[in-house]
Each structure stands twice: as C-alpha cells, then as structure tokens.
Amino acid sequence: MSDALEIASHIFSGETTAVQVMWETVERVRCLDRRFHAVCNLQQDIGFEQAERIDAWLGQLSEVKRRTVQHTQPFLGVPSLLKDLGTAAQGLPSSMGSKFFGHVDWAQDCELVTRLRRSGMVLFGRTASSELGLAPTTEAPVYGEPTQNPWAHGYSAGGSSGGAAAAVSSGMVALAHAGDGAGSIRIPASCCGLVGLKTSRGLQPSGPQKAEGWGGLVTDHLITMTVRDCATALDFTAGSDIGAPYAAPPHSVSCRDAVQRVTADPATVKRRRIAFVSSTYEGAPIDPEVAAAVTACARFLIAQGHHLEQVAPPVSTIEVMQAILPLIACHATHAIDLHSSKLGRPPRPDELQATTAAAATYARSISGTAYVASLEAGNQIRRKVASFLNPGTNVGFDFFLSPVLAVTPARIGRYPMTNKDYLDYRLGRDGLIHYSPFAPLANLTGMPCIGIPFGMSAGGLPIGVQVMGPLGSEQALLELAAQIEVLRPWPHTASLARRASTPE
Helix, strand or coil: CCCHHHHHHHHHHCCCCHHHHHHHHHHHHHHHHHHHCCEECCCHHHHHHHHHHHHHHHCCCCHHHHHHHHHHCCCCCCEEEEECCCCCCCCCCECCCCCCCCCECCCCCCHHHHHHHHCCCEEEEEECCCHHHCCCCCCCHHHCCCCEECCEEEEECCCCCHHHHHHHHCCCCCEEEEEECCCCCHHHHHHHCCEEEECCCCCCCCCCCCCCCHHHCCEEEEEECCHHHHHHHHHHHCCCCCCCCCCCCCCCCCHHHHHHHHHHCHHHCCCCEEEECCCCCCCCCCCHHHHHHHHHHHHHHHHCCCEEEECCCCCCHHHHHHHHHHHHHHHHHHHHHHHHHHHCCCCCCCCCCHHHHHHHHHHHCCCHHHHHHHHHHHHHHHHHHHHHCCCCCCCCCCEEEEECCCCCCCECCCCCCCCCCHHHHHHCCCCHHHCCCCCHHHHHHCCCEEEEEEEECCCCCEEEEEEECCCCCHHHHHHHHHHHHHHCCCCCCHHHHHHHHCCC
16 A cells, blocks of 8 residues: 555656546445444545546646646645544534534535645545544444454554544555544554654644634644655644634744655654653553563664653653543533534433543533633643753753553453443543553643554554654654654555565
C-alpha cells in the first residue's frame, strides 16, 4: 500500500487517474470493511464526482503546470475519510457514534475540512468512533459491530478514532482524519502500528461551527502510515481560524521540507535532551512488553546522539485525570443538551450507552465553582510541565518519551461502556486509568505529542511510544519521528506485515 503522497504522485504523472484510485479504494472498503467495521456513512457518489472533476482539470494542464499544482495540492485525488464525530462536512452526515444523534447533516464545511479539500483530498465517508469520543476503544452500538484491529481479530483498534486507524492499517485508505481529546489519535495509532500526531492547542482550526472541543483538550489531525504524510498534511491545515479562542505559535518553515531533509540524512536531526519513563509517573510497573519497547526506543535514541534521562514529569496520573474528567463530562453533556433542544425531547433510555448517560449525570452534579476548580488545576499542571519541558533552561528537557498505553491493545469487550458509574469507569480498579495513564497529559497541557510505532507484542500486536514537546514544537517532533522511521522503519499496514512474514 502506497502512502498518500505516492498515490498522488501517480495521479500527477498520469500512471493512474483519480477515478481509478477511487474505484480501487471503494473496492477495498467493500471487501475489507466486512471484517474490520471501520467505515460508516459511505458517500461514494460524492467521491466519484470529485475524482471526475480532478481528472478533467488535470487533463487540461501542461506538465509544467502539473508540477506547480503538485506542490500546492500534494494530496490531489487521494481518497480519505472523516471521523464520525461532528467534524462538519457538507454531504457527509455524522452520527457522533451515538444512536441518539443518529444522522446529523451539515450545511457547510468546517474550516479544517475546507483545508483538507484544498490540499486535494477526496472525502467520501466517515470512520467509526466511540460514542461522543468517550472511550479509548471503538465499540459503539450505533455501528452494529465493534471495530476490529487489523493486526489481530478480537482486539481493539483503539479509540476514539479507532475506525480511522483500522481503515488505514487495513489498507482501505492511506490516511484518515482523527481527533484527540485524551489520546484519541495516539491510542488507535499505537494499537494499529501507525503515526498519530496530537498538535498544539490552537494550532488547528475548530470553527466556525464550534469554538473548541472539550474546553481546549481536543485537537484534530490525521492518522497516517508515514511521517511525511503527517507533516505534509499539517502544512496545509495548521493555523488558527477567525475567532479561535487559542492560537498556537506558527511554524517558521514547512514541516514537510524538514522531514524530507531528515529522510535524506537522518544525522541532521538536532541532538535533544529527552526525559523518559518505562513505568507509570509514580514508578509503578507497566506491561513488560510495553516497558521493553520504550526502553528500546530510549537506547535507539541514545545511539543517535540524543541525551536520555529516566525521569517523570512533576505530576501524578490521578492529578491529570481529576482535572480533565469534569471537562470531558460537561462538554459531552452540553452536546447532548443541544441535540435534545433540537429534537424537542431528551434521550430515550436505549439511545445512550450506560457510561455516556452516567457522564451526563455526573456533569449535572458539578457546580460552576467545581468546574472552574478543574480548569485551575489544569493550569497549575500546565505550568509545572512547561518548566519540565523547557529547553531554554539548564533543568528543562526538550522532549518527554513515554508509552502511549500501559499495556498492549485490549481485547474487544474489555472496556465496554456499560458501567453506570462514570468515575468508576475511568478511575476504578478496572478503569481506563490503568490502560491509558500517559496520553491525557498532552491534552491537559495543550502540548504537541506524536505517537510512533516502536515494537510488537508476542501476540503480534503493535506497540507505540509517544514523544511530547513544548507548545509549537511539532516540526522538531516530526524530525525526530522521521529519524526513527528512516533508521528503524515499520510496516505501513497490517496486511503488508503479514504478507512479508508469510513464505511464498
């Protein structure tokens, strides 16, 4: 399976056409999604209409003009999918992963979708999500079947952007839109052996339909097979939109150009001072296979000249979770209330999963002062971590390396949204805090964090690591990821990995 830039290059060269690529993509979705249940709300007619227009336009261009267009629209003709969680796109309805929301139509594109289309992508459907993005697995009843991990049947593809990761990892599409509010890009990327970048707060547009997601916790980007696709897409989507409540520092140079330089010569990557952990922040042990992957990554980076120190950020896991859980619950409940007003009725008992309903009950018990206290707790954590990741000082680090998940990908059904106690689902003895203690810190602080494949479990499931940096450090993170990709490449899809390991 080619990455998105390679697919586009074949279209520009005339080796294939956008319509042919679209036909091949739809056929793969038709064949593969019966097994993986990753795609929903397919609108292939819209995709073919876009592809036909692209081919007609390209046919009128000279070779010189085509080269110019390839620079300005690098993903021209590449089919892609949007996460089924409210990213407004005309002609691509969304269910928000919920029976209650059902079929939400959009009168206009949001700014992010406008920029994705401007890069040349052909958007023709949605990918499955957990209900309102509330779980790190993708098993919402609205889709009928849970999303399967392409590497191993019966295992989760992660969440909440599990459909996006499964669609890319299985080879249906080369890249897919995703959103990250508490790890929802990095977790599925880790589960499926892909690249997932959570960007700085305010770097990606969120309007005009909404000002922010989950009080600033959520940012959007793409799940990709390669670092160069991730970087190129960021060049086209980055930048706050009009009226945005936050604005991250702009990039001074093209992220794609930076990645290309590293690909040509990995030794050009600046040596970094990197903190890392192979346990929880508190020093508790994690899954040995995950710990081994992080340790191996640390050793690899040391071999490339980076300075690694085993030290945790100055926060506890429970501090982070206690600060973000009220924000998540209150914003999800606000979305439910808005839709209730539109419908003129509250949700019926069978229209929300038990944990979603419990989150709403919890949110309604929170006072305004308690909500503000959560915001203030997050602000205090942000300042602590900003001092920890502050390369301009003698004590600060450039980056922080950690696992994405504390264990290998969970079996489907391990974290069902049937718990009627929202806090217990998150913080209880069997709660998500023990599965995903690392990812939420980047969301709370607003800092960028990239998930990179770096291991494989004995059971044949990918293990990802993540590297977090200060606000605005996406380019440096992408350069580091590119160095890893060049010197320690990973299979681009699960199907290719299996094919490579199977004797002819």
